[in-house]
Amino acid sequence: MTPPLEGIRVIDLTQYVAGPYCTQVLADLGAEVLKIERPGRGDVYRAQGPVFRGGESASFLALNRGKKSVELALDDPELDLLLGASDVVVENGRPGWLDRFQLDHESVRNRHPRLVYCSLSAFGSTGPEAGRGGYDLTVQALAGLIAMTGHPDGPPAKIPIAALDFGCGIYAALGILAALRARDQTGEGQLVATSLFECALAWLSMHIVTIGLGGEEPRRLGTRSPFFAPYEVFKTQDGYLALVGTGGNDAWGALCRVLALDALREDPRFVDNAARVRNAEELHTEIEAILSSASTAHWLLELDTSGVACAPVLTLSDVLASAQTAATGMIGSIEHPRSGPIPTVGLPIHLSAAPTTASTPPPFLGEHTAEVTGT
Numbered sequence: 354m355t356p357p358l359e360g361i362r363v364i365d366l367t368q369y370v371a372g373p374y375c376t377q378v379l380a381d382l383g384a385e386v387l388k389i390e391r392p393g394r395g396d397v398y399r400a401q402g403p404v405f406r407g408g409e410s411a412s413f414l415a416l417n418r419g420k421k422s423v424e425l426a427l428d429d430p431e432l433d434l435l436l437g438a439s440d441v442v443v444e445n446g447r448p449g450w451l452d453r454f455q456l457d458h459e460s461v462r463n464r465h466p467r468l469v470y471c472s473l474s475a476f477g478s479t480g481p482e483a484g485r486g487g488y489d490l491t492v493q494a495l496a497g498l499i500a501m502t503g504h505p506d507g508p509p510a511k512i513p514i515a516a517l518d519f520g521c522g523i524y525a526a527l528g529i530l531a532a533l534r535a536r537d538q539t540g541e542g543q544l545v546a547t548s549l550f551e552c553a554l555a556w557l558s559m560h561i562v563t564i565g566l567g568g569e570e571p572r573r574l575g576t577r578s579p580f581f582a583p584y585e586v587f588k589t590q591d592g593y594l595a596l597v598g599t600g601g602n603d604a605w606g607a608l609c610r611v612l613a614l615d616a617l618r619e620d621p622r623f624v625d626n627a628a629r630v631r632n633a634e635e636l637h638t639e640i641e642a643i644l645s646s647a648s649t650a651h652w653l654l655e656l657d658t659s660g661v662a663c664a665p666v667l668t669l670s671d672v673l674a675s676a677q678t679a680a681t682g683m684i685g686s687i688e689h690p691r692s693g694p695i696p697t698v699g700l701p702i703h704l705s706a707a708p709t710t711a712s713t714p715p716p717f718l719g720e721h722t723a724e725v726t727g728t
Contacts, residue, residue, distance in 0.1 A: 354707045356383020361533065362439040364389060365420065366427075366456075368396050370489070370515050371473050371549065372445030373416040374522035379441070379529065380419030380711045381700040387435060387725055388420045388716065395422070395718040407691035409715070414695050418687060419711020421721035427454045431726050437465050440542075441529055445473040447486050458544050469532040471545040473525050478546060487549060489515040496553030501560075501571040509573065517549040524552055577637070582629035583608070586666060587641045592649040593666040596640070596656070599626055607659045612643045689714040 361384040365376040373396070380386040390396055396413060404411040425432050436442060442461065444451060451457050458470045472478070475487025482495075493499050493511055503510035528545035536542055554561070559580065560571050571579060576595070578584040583598040598608035605626075609615050617623050617639060622632040629636050644652055649665050656663045672678055683701065686694045699710035722728070 356709075357704065357707050358382040358384040361385070361441065363387065364432075364436055364439050364442040366442065366444040366446075366451075367473070368398065369445065370416065370518035371521040371525070372443055373398070374519055375445075375471070375473065375525040375529075376420065376443055377416055377418060377711075378522065378526040378700060381709055383707070384441070386420040387439070387721070388417065388422050389425050389427075389432065389435075390422055390718055392424045392426060392719075395424070399718065406695070407689070407693065409689065409692045409695075414689070414692065414715050415698070417715035418697060419713050420716055421725060422716035422718055423722045423725050424719035425722070425726075427451070427456060431728075432456075433464065435725070436461060436468060439468065440533065441469045441471065443471040443473070443525065443529070448472070448474055448478045448483055462542070462544075465542075467536065467540065467542050469529055469536065469542040469545060471525050471529050471532075472547075473521055474546075474548045476550045477548040482550070489518045489549065492517050492549040492553060496550055497557065497571070498553055501573060503573045504575040505573050507573070517552050520552040520556065521547055521549045524555075574633075577633055578630075580630065581626060582633045582636055583640055585633075585637065587637070587644045589644050589649045589652060590647050594644060594649050594652055595664045595666060596644075597662040598640075599629070604661060605629075608640075608656070608661050611655050611659045611661065612640065614639060614643065685710070687712065687714045690717075 358379060361379070363376055363379050363384045363386045365372070365386050365388045367373050367376060376386050376388070388396070396417070398413040398416065399410055401410050401412045406414075423435075425435075444456075449457070452460075455461075458472065461468060461470055474483075475492055476482040476485060487495070490511055493516070496517075498517075499509045499511055502512055524547045525545065528547060532543050532545050563579075564570065569579075574585075576586040581597075581599040583596055586593050586595050588594075596608075598605055606618060609618050617636075621628065623629045623636055653663060653665060667675070673684065678684060681701075683699045685697045685699060687697050689695050695714065697710065702709045
């Protein structure tokens with residue numbers, strides 16, 4: 354089976370999370386990714402803990418499989434030769450950081466018009482924040498995400514993954530694929546640009562449209578949805594249960610029957626989804642009073658039998674041990690020369706006629722310099 358991006362060469366000038374995840378996606382799909390690293394130092398995540406095995410950082414190992422490492426300074430003429438023999442270049446620094454090396458988009462386009470040039474940044478290249486750097490945490494704060502995350506009686510909270518970094522990386526990879534397709538038709542490359550801030554705005558689309566139509570400012574609701582009710586996590590006798598008792602009167606009615614709360618169906622506070630959202634706190638109290646009287650396993654059986662969507666709240670270790678995770682084939686292992694077998698999390702795309710996860714381990718610093726440059 355031939356990987357879909359076989360024959361595509363990518364010059365990777367990225368560090369941290371968003372850029373390396375973008376280029377790892379491309380490597381998973383079969384592209385030859387040349388990771389250009391600072392001589393003697395390499396990617397900053399090579400030294401980023403807190404977990405190491407065999408001297409290799411878990412952070413670096415998680416984001417760089419399938420790539421080749423080439424130690425080159427940005428002002429080395431060899432880099433421009435590589436650009437001329439490549440299809441894509443990806444960078445994720447502050448706007449303007451490559452200008453002094455003549456590696457900005459306009460300079461590179463003048464020399465290599467077929468090259469697809471991709472820039473990932475915190476805020477994009479226009480506007481008052483354009484020149485500002487940013488991390489997933491700070492952009493979550495500036496995009497309004499932290500203000501609406503957490504419980505009503507607690508402080509604001511960060512989404513507990515680098516959500517915008519990974520999302521921005523995915524959008525960048527999608528844009529690169531679109532630009533390569535366009536090049537097939539026009540013969541010319543183009544600039545692909547995205548940012549963590551724009552990724553956040555895209556993901557906030559339901560909230561943004563709601564505000565635009567006169568809705569309320571999003572506020573901290575814990576696990577509760579501002580659009581549906583009941584749609585949140587409830588305490589049981591021995592744990593927690595994620596419960597979806599909405600999506601139409603049938604689901605609501607079935608939930609009321611299972612919990613012996615039929616009177617709620619006629620209660621004007623809960624007569625339809627809009628009313629339940631307005632009175633979500635009172636609804637939570639009514640439902641949790643019943644759910645807390647029995648075990649999670651009891652309610653899973655009762656609710657599932659009645660067609661009400663629900664799930665136990667699992668830890669990540671529980672998830673990794675589950676039959677469903679095993680069935681996806683997402684979690685694998687790659688043998689690393691220093692670290693031994695390292696876990697891998699595959700690309701969540703399945704193609705019927707091609708592999709979608711690279712099978713070679715993250716490279717040592719400069720491991721492929723001689724192979725690629727011939728020196």
